[in-house]
Amino acid sequence: MSYKQLENLQQALKKLPGIGSKTARRLAYYMVSRNTGHAMMLADAITSAIEANNPCPECNLLTEGELCEFCADPERNQSLLCVVQDAQDVMLIENTHEFKGRYFVLGGLLSPLHGIGPEEIHFPQLKKLVEELPLTEIILALNPSAEGDTTIHYIVEKFETMPFKITRLATGIPFGGDIEYTTPVTLTNALFRRYEAD
Amino acid sequence: MLEFPAPGLFITGANGCGKTNLLEAVAYLSSGKSIRLKPDSELVRFGQEFFRLSGEVEYSGSRHTIEVACDTNHIKTISIDSVQIDRLSELYRGFKTVYSAPGDVEIVTGSPGERRRFFDLAIAQHDVTYLDYLRRYRQVLKQRNQLLKERFNRAEKEAWDNSFVEATLPVIEKRLSYLDEFRPVLREYYRDISGEKEELQVEYKFEIPTSSGEKFQESYLKAITTSEDREREQCRTLFGPHLADWDFLLDGKRVRSFASQGQNRSIAIALRLVQAEMVKRSTGESPVLMLDDVLAELDASRRSNILNMLHGQHQVLIAAPDIGDYRDFNLPVLNLTDKPERGSVL
Numbered sequence A: 001m002s003y004k005q006l007e008n009l010q011q012a013l014k015k016l017p018g019i020g021s022k023t024a025r026r027l028a029y030y031m032v033s034r035n036t037g038h039a040m041m042l043a044d045a046i047t048s049a050i051e052a053n054n055p056c057p058e059c060n061l062l063t064e065g066e067l068c069e070f071c072a073d074p075e076r077n078q079s080l081l082c083v084v085q086d087a088q089d090v091m092l093i094e095n096t097h098e099f100k101g102r103y104f105v106l107g108g109l110l111s112p113l114h115g116i117g118p119e120e121i122h123f124p125q126l127k128k129l130v131e132e133l134p135l136t137e138i139i140l141a142l143n144p145s146a147e148g149d150t151t152i153h154y155i156v157e158k159f160e161t162m163p164f165k166i167t168r169l170a171t172g173i174p175f176g177g178d179i180e181y182t183t184p185v186t187l188t189n190a191l192f193r194r195y196e197a198d
Numbered sequence B: 001m002l003e004f005p006a007p008g009l010f011i012t013g014a015n016g017c018g019k020t021n022l023l024e025a026v027a028y029l030s031s032g033k034s035i036r037l038k039p040d041s042e043l044v045r046f047g048q049e050f051f052r053l054s055g056e057v058e059y060s061g062s063r064h065t066i067e068v069a070c071d072t073n074h075i076k077t078i079s080i081d082s083v084q085i086d087r088l089s090e091l092y093r094g095f096k097t098v099y100s101a102p103g104d105v106e107i108v109t110g111s112p113g114e115r116r117r118f119f120d121l122a123i124a125q126h127d128v129t130y131l132d133y134l135r136r137y138r139q140v141l142k143q144r145n146q147l148l149k150e151r152f153n154r155a156e157k158e159a160w161d162n163s164f165v166e167a168t169l170p171v172i173e174k175r176l177s178y179l180d181e182f183r184p185v186l187r188e189y190y191r192d193i194s195g196e197k198e199e200l201q202v203e204y205k206f207e208i209p210t211s212s213g214e215k216f217q218e219s220y221l222k223a224i225t226t227s228e229d230r231e232r233e234q235c236r237t238l239f240g241p242h243l244a245d246w247d248f249l250l251d252g253k254r255v256r257s258f259a260s261q262g263q264n265r266s267i268a269i270a271l272r273l274v275q276a277e278m279v280k281r282s283t284g285e286s287p288v289l290m291l292d293d294v295l296a297e298l299d300a301s302r303r304s305n306i307l308n309m310l311h312g313q314h315q316v317l318i319a320a321p322d323i324g325d326y327r328d329f330n331l332p333v334l335n336l337t338d339k340p341e342r343g344s345v346l
Helices: A004-014 A021-034 A036-052 A087-095 A123-132 A146-158 A184-192 B019-031 B088-092 B102-109 B112-126 B130-148 B154-194 B216-226 B228-234 B261-283 B300-310 B324-329
Strands: A077-084 A101-105 A137-141 A165-168 B008-012 B050-059 B062-071 B076-080 B097-100 B200-205 B245-250 B288-292 B315-319 B333-335
Touching: A004 A021, A021 A036, A077 A087, A077 A123, A087 A101, A101 A123, A123 A146, A137 A146, A146 A165, A146 B130, A146 B154, A184 B130, B008 B019, B019 B050, B019 B062, B019 B088, B019 B097, B019 B288, B019 B315, B076 B088, B088 B112, B088 B130, B097 B261, B102 B112, B102 B261, B112 B130, B112 B154, B112 B245, B112 B261, B130 B154, B154 B200, B154 B216, B154 B261, B154 B300, B216 B228, B245 B261, B261 B288, B261 B300, B300 B324
Parallel strands: A077 A101, A077 A137, A137 A165, B008 B315, B008 B333, B097 B288, B288 B315
Antiparallel strands: B050 B062, B062 B076, B200 B245
């Protein structure tokens, strides 16, 4: 007896983030044998979500409309642009309610080891957006990793002659955190970039 | 269970009775790795599935329990005071040991990689930020080497060059500042070992030409531009801390080309003693110093000079097959030949 289709389903599930062989097998059997109605609904939902969502042509955030909600909103501050690595970073920053400008999603960081160069991080698209907006500041909200720092170098270098300022997120001790549990280099940075207490 | 008295212990016994194993177990508790660079799977007793090691040690003014467990699948868990740690560097920041073995002569006579390993680990013991900077440097280096194998655009290369120089600077600065403190202590210790006869110097060898007054940053950026063609041809980064070396000079002459066996061995021991002294200076606490049969091939006067220098300095664990000259040193003696070998040593 062969279960070729079931095997295919298991393999497909296993490729999802956070799902291992055991979970994949459990899910596959559940969908096919126990609750086929639910599984068909899931299949439809996946198909329609994929069909309905496209990257926003301006910022790369996924959207069901022509433009994403941020690019379409005239109330957003058009002179501020926040550059992030992934779409989920947009939600994190939105949750702070502190940023009212526009976003741009790179979709990755420069990393030759993963074959990621300037084209892969949508740099040409970023450049186009930057030229269209009346920017006073770009905030590079990228991870302070080797790849993040290099991506920052790249963007800074490319926009050197542009009339806006380029900033990056501060590194330091987490709010409500404990100096004791801060890594030594983070502490060194925090000390180096200390600010006046008032 | 084995208790180590405060001044230390003299461990003796026939060859193969487990002297080195005992020292290695102590060293393992401070580094989470085999000091002889053996894979963990080889430390498991033949026919067994796993090894466990636990020790009670004193550092930062209080007692701590360190436990290591490792199975044959290389899955290793380390905990300090019953709290599991995520990174070996956490272990490194606490309990400190310095291990001197006959193989250390390679630091003096071997390839530059041996000296980099010695200094990198010694600096990491001395400065808690060093390993993090070194890790960043290695990551950037890996990325840059990959880039050199591919087609890239100018700005992308410049971005990686900038990251490379940025990651290089803290590593070099920390190596140089460590050496500034290390050098005079080494000179003094070596003079004491050789009986005031010989002058030992150590210098960091820059792999790029640096003219005085010029900042490293400028020298590096210059080196990057001048060696670009060669780097592309060889598909790798041709300069940087990963290729640096240290030169030892004895009375002004290069040690590697002219020193005797005895001199090389004395230098190797001196390096370990200075490493221990540097830990003491930065943390205010003496590390556990282990001498694994390193004095055997030295002449009697050097041997006794070294033993005199050790007096009251650190907790010293000495392993040697015969007690010989060590008798005058007055350490408690543990003879492993007397004891049937058992799994638990600590």
